[in-house]
Amino acid sequence: MSVYILVVDDEPDVEALFRQQFRRDLKSGRFTMEFAPSAPAALARAADIKDPSLILILSDINMPGMSGLEMLPKVRAERPDVPVIMITAYGDAETRRKAIENGAIGLLTKPIDFALLRHEIDARLGQAA
16 A cells, blocks of 8 residues: 655745655655645645545645645545644744644644654554554
8 A cells, every 4th residue: 555645835845855855765665745736736636545545744834825724624624534734934823723723733843853754754654554
């Protein structure tokens, strides 16, 4: 079974950064990362992956059009089985409160602590096994 992590961010350099950070995992097939450039694209992709192999969604908050916070309740309604972690440059208490109230399991601030993110991914992989 392929295990998917969906990363949602409108910044094109994010994909290269994530692929570099998780290159060993991706090369070994431990999991697959897919990238969506917008919230609507992410919603479509989350709906396409119908089986439980989608184990985590990582989403930027500030994106043009639909923000990550606007996407969050929609993706949680469509895929309540998939945890969502929000990513933001502005980790203030109000942003954290809104993210958690809308169903996020956590909030990471930029620059991303990849050791913490790896721990979170490892926990999800353990649950999926």
